[in-house]
Amino acid sequence: EAGVAQSPRYKIIEKRQSVAFWCNPISGHATLYWYQQILGQGPKLLIQFQNNGVVDDSQLPKDRFSAERLKGVDSTLKIQPAKLEDSAVYLCASSLGYTTQYFGPGTRLTVL
Amino acid sequence: GIQVEQSPPDLILQEGANSTLRCNFSDSVNNLQWFHQNPWGQLINLFYIPSGTKQNGRLSATTVATERYSLLYISSSQTTDSGVYFCAVVKGLGSNNNDMRFGAGTRLTVKP
Numbered sequence: 371e372a373g374v375a376q377s378p379r380y381k382i383i384e385k386r387q388s389v390a391f392w393c394n395p396i397s398g399h400a401t402l403y404w405y406q407q408i409l410g411q412g413p414k415l416l417i418q419f420q421n422n423g424v425v426d427d428s429q430l431p432k433d434r435f436s437a438e439r440l441k442g443v444d445s446t447l448k449i450q451p452a453k454l455e456d457s458a459v460y461l462c463a464s465s466l467g468y469t470t471q472y473f474g475p476g477t478r479l480t481v482l
Numbered sequence: 483g484i485q486v487e488q489s490p491p492d493l494i495l496q497e498g499a500n501s502t503l504r505c506n507f508s509d510s511v512n513n514l515q516w517f518h519q520n521p522w523g524q525l526i527n528l529f530y531i532p533s534g535t536k537q538n539g540r541l542s543a544t545t546v547a548t549e550r551y552s553l554l555y556i557s558s559s560q561t562t563d564s565g566v567y568f569c570a571v572v573k574g575l576g577s578n579n580n581d582m583r584f585g586a587g588t589r590l591t592v593k594p
Contacts, residue, residue, distance in 0.1 A: 415583075469513060470527060473524070
């Protein structure tokens with residue numbers, strides 16, 4: 371069974387630029403999550419999708435972050451414009467129902 | 483929201499030694515997972531253990547839900563066990579209560 375796929379693995383941008391990350395969950399997993407992990411901390415949930423609907427985006431900085439889940443499968447997370455403090459690893463996870471969450475390899479973003 | 487505390491924050495072991503990592507949480511939970519984050523940043527599921535005891539090779543975990551703590555045991559540690567171990571919990575059961583909260587992690591270094 372293929373795991374959660376994410377791309378790109380690394381991204382370096384200047385502040386005020388835009389960036390987008392892509393996630394493909396495990397086949398059949400209806401629930402998809404985006405997390406932000408700042409160096410030295412545990413991951414923090416940004417947004418949760420159930421199929422193509424948003425369940426929880428209470429911790430998403432909506433003035434600059436947006437996310438969508440196309441047809442209930444793939445998802446993209448966008449930052450526009452990026453700030454220095456957005457430097458982090460962005461992790462995508464998926465689950466079958468509301469139990470075990472499986473994580474992708476992450477995208478490491480550096481904002482200069 | 484629910485608080486998750488892990489101890490110790492750092493642990494250095496000699497290869498072959500045993501260790502116990504602890505996770506305390508502030509409220510009742512329906513989901514608890516232990517993860518190992520390897521040096522490349524990948525979060526690897528170790529256990530889904532909202533209650534009871536499980537074992538997988540040299541690793542085992544116990545969650546005492548009524549006392550709001552979980553323990554991860556590593557026996558006969560190897561250098562490949564190095565990395566950060568995270569405990570993560572979910573309070574609710576269902577689409578509106580699936581926010582997974584992570585502890586700050588325990589950084590384990592196993593020396594040869």
